[in-house]
Amino acid sequence: MLLLGAAVVAVIGGFPVVAGTDSYILLLLGKFLCYAIFALSIDLIWGFTGILSLGQAVYFGIGAYFVALSLKINYALDHPTRYGNKFPDFMEWNGLKALPHFMEPLVSTPFAVACALIVPTALAFIFGVITFKRHIYGVYCAVITLAESLILQEFIIEYQAYTGGFNGITDYSNYLGIPFLWFMLAVTIAFFLIARVLTHSRIGTVLKSIRDNDLRAQFMGYNVANYRIFVFCVSAFMSAAAGAMYAAWVGIISYLDTGPVFSVEGVIWTAVGGRATLIGPFLGAFLVKGLEFLLSGVLAAFWQLLVGLLFIFVVLVMPDGIVGSIAHWLRRHRKGTLTQLREEQDLLAHDREHDWQPAGVPRSGEESV
Amino acid sequence: MTQALISQILIGVSVTAILVISAIGLAVIFGVAGVINMAHGQFIMVGAYTAAVIGKMGGNTFVAIPVSFVVVALLGLAVERGVIRWIYDRPLETLLATWGVGIILEVVMKLIFGPELYYVGAPKVLAGSVHLVGRLPYPYYRLFLIVVAILMVAATFYLIFRTDFGLKVRAVRRNRAMSGCLGIDTAKIDMMIFMFGSGLAGIAGAVLAPIKSVSTTMGFRYAVDSYMTIVLGGVGNLWGVPTGGGLIGEGETLLAYKFNSVIGELLVFIFIVIAIRVFPRGIFGYQERR
Amino acid sequence: MALLEVKGLTTRVSGYTILDNLDFSVEENELRVLLGPNGAGKTTLIAMITGQFRPTAGKIHFAGQDITGWSPDAIFLAGISRKFQVPNMYETLSVYDNVMVSLQSDRKVFKYMFKGVTAAEDERIWEILDFVELAGKASDPADTLAHGERQWLEMGMLIASNPKLLLLDEPTTGMTPDGKQRTAALIQKIARNHTVLLVEHDMHLVRQIARKVTVLHQGQVLAEGALDEVVSNKTVREVYLGKGKRH
Numbered sequence: 001m002l003l004l005g006a007a008v009v010a011v012i013g014g015f016p017v018v019a020g021t022d023s024y025i026l027l028l029l030g031k032f033l034c035y036a037i038f039a040l041s042i043d044l045i046w047g048f049t050g051i052l053s054l055g056q057a058v059y060f061g062i063g064a065y066f067v068a069l070s071l072k073i074n075y076a077l078d079h080p081t082r083y084g085n086k087f088p089d090f091m092e093w094n095g096l097k098a099l100p101h102f103m104e105p106l107v108s109t110p111f112a113v114a115c116a117l118i119v120p121t122a123l124a125f126i127f128g129v130i131t132f133k134r135h136i137y138g139v140y141c142a143v144i145t146l147a148e149s150l151i152l153q154e155f156i157i158e159y160q161a162y163t164g165g166f167n168g169i170t171d172y173s174n175y176l177g178i179p180f181l182w183f184m185l186a187v188t189i190a191f192f193l194i195a196r197v198l199t200h201s202r203i204g205t206v207l208k209s210i211r212d213n214d215l216r217a218q219f220m221g222y223n224v225a226n227y228r229i230f231v232f233c234v235s236a237f238m239s240a241a242a243g244a245m246y247a248a249w250v251g252i253i254s255y256l257d258t259g260p261v262f263s264v265e266g267v268i269w270t271a272v273g274g275r276a277t278l279i280g281p282f283l284g285a286f287l288v289k290g291l292e293f294l295l296s297g298v299l300a301a302f303w304q305l306l307v308g309l310l311f312i313f314v315v316l317v318m319p320d321g322i323v324g325s326i327a328h329w330l331r332r333h334r335k336g337t338l339t340q341l342r343e344e345q346d347l348l349a350h351d352r353e354h355d356w357q358p359a360g361v362p363r364s365g366e367e368s369v
Numbered sequence: 370m371t372q373a374l375i376s377q378i379l380i381g382v383s384v385t386a387i388l389v390i391s392a393i394g395l396a397v398i399f400g401v402a403g404v405i406n407m408a409h410g411q412f413i414m415v416g417a418y419t420a421a422v423i424g425k426m427g428g429n430t431f432v433a434i435p436v437s438f439v440v441v442a443l444l445g446l447a448v449e450r451g452v453i454r455w456i457y458d459r460p461l462e463t464l465l466a467t468w469g470v471g472i473i474l475e476v477v478m479k480l481i482f483g484p485e486l487y488y489v490g491a492p493k494v495l496a497g498s499v500h501l502v503g504r505l506p507y508p509y510y511r512l513f514l515i516v517v518a519i520l521m522v523a524a525t526f527y528l529i530f531r532t533d534f535g536l537k538v539r540a541v542r543r544n545r546a547m548s549g550c551l552g553i554d555t556a557k558i559d560m561m562i563f564m565f566g567s568g569l570a571g572i573a574g575a576v577l578a579p580i581k582s583v584s585t586t587m588g589f590r591y592a593v594d595s596y597m598t599i600v601l602g603g604v605g606n607l608w609g610v611p612t613g614g615g616l617i618g619e620g621e622t623l624l625a626y627k628f629n630s631v632i633g634e635l636l637v638f639i640f641i642v643i644a645i646r647v648f649p650r651g652i653f654g655y656q657e658r659r
Numbered sequence: 660m661a662l663l664e665v666k667g668l669t670t671r672v673s674g675y676t677i678l679d680n681l682d683f684s685v686e687e688n689e690l691r692v693l694l695g696p697n698g699a700g701k702t703t704l705i706a707m708i709t710g711q712f713r714p715t716a717g718k719i720h721f722a723g724q725d726i727t728g729w730s731p732d733a734i735f736l737a738g739i740s741r742k743f744q745v746p747n748m749y750e751t752l753s754v755y756d757n758v759m760v761s762l763q764s765d766r767k768v769f770k771y772m773f774k775g776v777t778a779a780e781d782e783r784i785w786e787i788l789d790f791v792e793l794a795g796k797a798s799d800p801a802d803t804l805a806h807g808e809r810q811w812l813e814m815g816m817l818i819a820s821n822p823k824l825l826l827l828d829e830p831t832t833g834m835t836p837d838g839k840q841r842t843a844a845l846i847q848k849i850a851r852n853h854t855v856l857l858v859e860h861d862m863h864l865v866r867q868i869a870r871k872v873t874v875l876h877q878g879q880v881l882a883e884g885a886l887d888e889v890v891s892n893k894t895v896r897e898v899y900l901g902k903g904k905r906h
Contacts, residue, residue, distance in 0.1 A: 052461045134646045139405055139460055143596040144642060150593055151631070151638055158631040202759075202774050205752065209760045212749035219709060219743075220820060221735035221766045230768045260593075264468055271465065305476045311469025315462045316455055 013185050016178045027176065027250070028293060032286050033184045034246040037191055039269040039281030041238035046267065047275030048199050049231045050211030052138070054263050055145030058152050059120035059236040061258025063243030065156075066119065068169040068253040070112030073099065075172040077107075090169070094161035103162070116244040117237060124236030128229035149260045156255040168254025175248045184245050191238055195278055198234070207231055208276075268307075271314045274321025283322055376505040377626045378619065383511040385611075385618030386518035390576060392595035392610050393521050394569030399596075400605040401529070401538055402562045404453055405464040408471035409595060410588030412567055416441045416574020417583045418478055421487040423575075429492040430576060437575035438568040445567025449560050457559065471592075475585045487583040510579060517576050518611075521569060526607060528565070538562055542605075601641050603648070617641070662687045662854055663708070663739075663824055668717035670703055670878075677703045678714070679878035685824065690850040692865050692886075693858045695875035696898065701858045702744060704875070705826050709741045710734040722823060736766065738823030742830055746809035750802040754793050754812060757801050758784050761816035784819070791815035791845070807838040811845065818849060825849065827857045831864060843867050 012033070016026050038060055045051045072088045081089045087099040106112045127148075131141060156163040163169070198204055207227060210217045214224050247253045256262060265288075273284025288310070296303040318325055395409045406412075419440045420433035428436075448470055456463050491510045498506035529535040540548045541558045549555050573591070581587060598617055602609025617637055624633030661684035670678040678700045685691050695701050706712050708719055710731040719727045726734050735741075748757050762780055776784075788794040791811040796804065804812060810830050817825050827846065831839045843864050849855060850868075859865050865872065865886065872889050874881045876898050882889045889895055 052464070130642055130646060139464070140600060140645065142405075142461065142464060143593075143600050144645070147593055147597055147638055147641075150590075151634055154631050154634065158629070202776070203768070205756050205760050208752055209749040209756075212751050213747060216743075216747045216749065217760075218731045219711075219735060219741050219747075220761050220816070221732050223730075223732050223766065223768075226768050260589075264465075267465065301476060301480060304472055308469040308472030308476065311472065312452055312466050315459075315466040315469075316452065319459075319462065 009185060009189065013182055016181060026181065028289075030176070030181050030184055030249040031246065032289055033181075033188050034242045034249065035266075035269065035285040035289055036282045037188055037238055037242035037245075038266050039273070039285040040191060040195055040278070041235040041242065042266045043270045043275055043278070043281045044195060044198070044238070045231055045235045047270060047277070047280070048204065048211065049207045049228060050214075051228060051232065052142045052267070053145040053232075053235075054142050054260055054267070055147075055149035056235070056239050056266055057258050057260070057263040058145075058149045059124060059239035060243035060246070060262070061149075061152065061156075061253075061255075062120045062123070063116040063240030064247035064253045064257055065163065065169070065243075066106070066112045066116035067109075067244045068172065068247040069103065070106045070109050071172040071174070071248065072169050073103065073107055074109065088164075088169075089171070090164045090167065091161055094165075096161050100162065113244060117240050120240035120243075121233050121237045124233045125229065128225075128232045132225040132228040132232070145263070146260050149258060149263055153255045153259045156258065164254075166255070168252060168256075169247075170252045172251060174251030176251065180249060184249065187241065187245065191241070192278060192282075194234075198231075199278065203227075268311055268314065271319075271321055272310065274323030274325070274327075277321070277323040277327070280321050280323040287322075372505075373626075376501075376507075377623055379501060379507060381619035381622035383514055384622050385614045386511075386515040387577065387580075388594055388598050388614035388618050389518040389610055390514065390521060390573045391570075391591040392598040392614060393518075393525055393607075394566040394573060395592075395595045396566075396599050396602075396604075396607060396610045397525060397529075397569060398563055398566035399599055400607070400609075401542055402559050402566070403460065403542075404457070404563065405460050405467065406453075406563075406566075407464050407467040407592065408448065408474060409570055410590070410592030411471040411474040412441050412444065412570035412588070413574040413577065413591050414478065414583075414585060414588035415444055415474060416571035417489070417578040417581075417587065418482060418487070418574070419571065420575040420578040421482075421489050421583050424489045424578075430489075430495075430579060431492060433489075433575040433578070434572050437571035439571075441571025441574065442564045442568035445564045445570075446560065448567075449563040453563065454556065454559070471588075475588075479585045482585075484585075487578075489578040489583060491579040514576060514580075517572075521572065522607070522611060525569070529607065534558075534561070597638075597641055601644055661685060662689075662722060663856070664720040665704070665708070666718045666720070668704070668707060668719065669715045670700075670707060670712070671715045677878055678707065678717075681717070681875075681879055683873065683880060685854060685856055687823075687854055688852075690847075690855045690857065690868065690870050692869040692872040693856060693875060694865065694872055694889075695881075699875040700878040701875055702828060703878075705741060705828055705856075705858065708734075708826065709739060732766070735820070735822075739826065740817040740820050740822035740824070741826040742810075742813050742817055742828055744828045744832065746806070746813050748801050748809065748813055748816065751800055753798050753800055754788065754804070755784060755797040757812060758787055758815055758819045761819040763819070763821040787815045787819050790818065790848075807834050807842075810834065810842065814845065814849065818853070822853070824854045824856065827855060829858050829860060831859065831861060839864055 012029060015029060016023075038056070041059075042053070042056050045053055045056075069088075076088045077086050080086050081092050083092065085092055085098075087096070091099070106115075131144065157165050160166065199207070206217070206222060209220075210222065210224050210227055218224050243257070246257070266285075269284035269288050270281045271284070272280075272288055273282065274280030288307075292303060292307075295306070299306075314321065320328060391413060394412070395406065398404050398406050398409070416437040419437040420430065423429075423433040423436055448467070452466050452470060453463060456466060491513075495509045495513050498508040499512070501507045527535075529538060537548070537553050537558055540551070540553060541555050545555055548558075577591070594617070598610060598613040600613070601616060602611075602613025620637045620640060621630070621633045624636050627633075628636075663683075663685040665681060665683040668678050668681040668683070669676070681700070681704065683704070693701050693704070703712075707714050708721075710726070710729050710733070713728055717727070718725060721734075721737055721739060724737060726737055729737070749760065752760070759776060759780070762783065764774075764780075785794060785797075788797055791814060793804075793808060793812055793815065796808070801809065801812060814827070814830060817827075830846070831842050834842060839861060846855065846857065847868050857868075869886045871884065872886050873883045874889055874895050881898065882892045882895045
């Protein structure tokens with residue numbers, strides 16, 4: 001397993017060195033890493049703790065917008081707009097005369113990155129305190145998070161002078177290149193390890209027990225709400241980090257990156273790969289997004305149809321996802337061969353006693369028909 | 370000022386009516402059958418396209434209502450038999466599967482009808498408007514929507530509380546295993562109630578088509594609003610739909626008048642979250658006995 | 660002072676009085692059996708003690724603390740573990756993990772975070788698994804266990820949490836006579852070094868293990884004392900055992 005992981009890391013990390021940096025695949029690779037972290041963050045809350053959030057893109061989006069705004073403001077300082085103003089062009093189009101005061105701190109990119117990570121986590125904390133403390137979860141949580149991300153989307157569109165509105169934020173210097181890819185790879189590995197420690201330590205067992213039976217966990221002395229809030233914040237932090245890196249890497253960010261459709265997409269990557277596994281979200285994100293890249297060019301309309309069918313297929317036929325199904329199969333297979341072995345041995349022992357040939361094997365000298 | 374306020378409240382009433390119309394089908398499916406149908410918005414959309422086709426063929430909204438009911442009820446039947454019946458006991462996964470159904474419906478409708486918008490006119494009888502307060506015109510069609518909302522709620526109440534079928538539905542809801550033992554075909558009841566709820570979504574599409582251009586993506590917003598209405602009003606109690614719809618409709622309209630529509634939505638959302646904190650099962654949900 | 664003391668406990672739900680000014684106490688190291696016809700309020704009493712519902716009036720004291728209105732997790736930390744009527748556990752976790760999660764330890768999120776299972780804890784888990792005879796199935800998911808095994812696993816989970824008081828709500832429902840026998844023996848074994856409050860219907864079983872019983876009827880204590888004493892009580896015979904019915 002470790003070897004396989006090292007191989008994957010080596011392939012991703014070594015790719016741009018071999019293939020050069022201007023390849024479209026390089027852009028995709030970095031994007032996919034962000035998507036994978038996003039899916040991992042959903043897996044932590046949904047797969048391991050049983051909270052289905054349809055608004056995880058809110059945290060991804062806020063992280064992305066902070067970074068994109070900061071980069072855009074800095075870009076504008078060196079690249080004046082058509083009328084010579086040194087502030088983002090979309091603000092000028094919307095009639096602003098100067099950079100709004102409340103955005104001035106974002107000139108400092110480290111500050112913006114800190115905001116990109118802290119604000120979503122704090123928001124998740126507030127949200128968690130409000131909902132989980134009153135035992136609102138399950139369907140209610142799904143519906144509320146869905147509405148939350150829809151409203152954020154409308155907010156961004158409405159206040160386009162500050163957010164770029166429909167067009168999003170584009171035209172700023174992004175960090176597309178080998179060093180940043182390696183940085184993202186390192187972050188991905190770090191998050192993977194954090195998730196690994198989190199889910200395989202005792203707290204992971206507690207989270208799973210809350211997922212399985214929150215009532216029992218509560219009557220066993222666990223403050224279920226606190227555990228949910230904690231894991232929700234960790235998940236929001238990961239989403240936000242993924243969003244921040246995404247904005248820096250891709251160089252374009254729009255309201256779609258905070259919307260419910262993107263959130264649900266993340267859920268389905270996790271489901272396809274295998275929820276409650278750590279490799280599942282990575283596999284799911286790379287596979288589904290990779291397929292989309294391969295197929296959407298040829299079959300633009302049919303790709304969406306395929307996605308729809310994928311949702312139904314995963315739920316009805318493969319609820320454990322790819323990794324989960326393989327694990328099941330392996331376990332059954334191993335058990336199967338074990339019992340088979342034991343049976344065969346029994347049979348052999350029996351045969352030896354009675355000096356018979358094993359069943360199914362023709363006796364020597366006899367023709368098998 | 371008062372006049373403006375009153376006219377805003379009246380607009381709020383019609384917004385409420387729209388919410389009730391779009392949410393009542395969902396309330397039946399979610400509250401009674403316990404299914405999370407994320408394709409509800411797309412069901413409304415299919416109902417609206419049906420109305421558009423009827424309109425092209427020369428029919429008006431009154432013709433479209435029964436046709437849309439039947440068309441979307443049959444669609445509901447197909448979805449229930451094909452997808453939902455396998456996963457009744459897994460609500461969150463039903464949510465994902467029906468999300469997939471929604472995507473498929475959008476793609477299929479786009480393939481059939483193309484990307485352009487369709488416009489459906491209101492019936493001639495309902496054209497024009499009335500002056501209820503001051504100079505603000507109040508379209509007849511909005512009054513019609515209020516009537517439709519009341520009728521849909523009344524019909525649903527009648528079906529659930531005054532018919533044999535409704536009795537069975539309530540029995541299944543209370544105690545599924547026992548109802549099965551008493552000879553009620555619970556699977557059939559689930560199927561029927563899903564069809565009925567889908568049909569109501571079809572009617573919603575038919576009557577909402579004239580107030581909004583018909584497009585394949587029109588439904589999603591209705592679905593989210595419907596869910597918020599039900600979550601606020603309380604799952605499993607039909608009174609929750611008008612109550613939740615009223616609070617959201619009036620709240621959003623008045624706040625949009627005071628600030629703007631996005632702020633209004635945000636404030637109403639915050640209100641809903643706080644309300645759920647106070648009534649974890651919705652305003653009417655507390656009557657549910659466990 | 661009694662370990663658990665319930666004073667004037669009253670519960671009304673939509674007009675019905677389920678518990679009516681109930682006084683009740685359990686001494687330390689006691690094995691108390693709670694009897695009563697259906698609807699007498701036995702499970703409600705347990706739900707009140709464990710904080711699942713709030714009483715309308717009255718106080719619950721446990722080990723010198725007033726625990727009325729505490730949340731279930733706080734009451735658990737005070738030392739009360741509850742076994743549900745229907746086996747209630749973590750279905751996809753292994754038998755071992757079910758017990759591990761239940762071990763007595765600090766329940767705070769951050770203290771728990773990266774702690775592994777210590778050797779002493781591991782030993783304790785195996786000890787408990789041996790005690791409830793599930794050591795052979797330690798790595799099986801809980802949902803693959805048979806009904807009786809699930810009841811036993813849940814009792815093992817309770818023991819793991821090392822409570823001051825165990826509430827066992829009908830732990831033998833749905834068991835075969837043989838299973839009931841063995842469960843009775845297990846409960847007696849548990850009661851050797853724990854305080855146990857047992858709700859049980861099966862009189863045969865009660866006879867076998869009961870030292871002191873309390874009979875609830877319509878939300879009040881009808882009788883209390885040694886089993887034979889209570890069983891020969893006339894009112895108890897009338898309301899619970901059925902008039903003239905031989906037992």
